[in-house]
Amino acid sequence: MAMIFYRDMELICRSCGATFIFTAGEQEFYADKGFLNEPTRCPKCRNRREAQTARRRPEPSPEDDNDE
Numbered sequence: 001m002a003m004i005f006y007r008d009m010e011l012i013c014r015s016c017g018a019t020f021i022f023t024a025g026e027q028e029f030y031a032d033k034g035f036l037n038e039p040t041r042c043p044k045c046r047n048r049r050e051a052q053t054a055r056r057r058p059e060p061s062p063e064d065d066n067d068e
């Protein structure tokens, strides 16, 4: 199995424009879950969005960005 090393990434939230860190740990978590795309929203916006979509979406979907 190949070793993958993650580094913290600085990303811009496309929702509020804030800079946020996509940490190595989060990247590892995403990869483990099979998420291929990096988040496009800061944790604050993501949480707000997840709270809104939780009722109709049983599975966590951090990158459901095509429905705006």
Ligand SMILES: [Zn+2]
Binding pocket: 013, 014, 015, 016, 017, 018, 041, 042, 043, 044, 045, 046
């Ligand atoms: Zn944001």
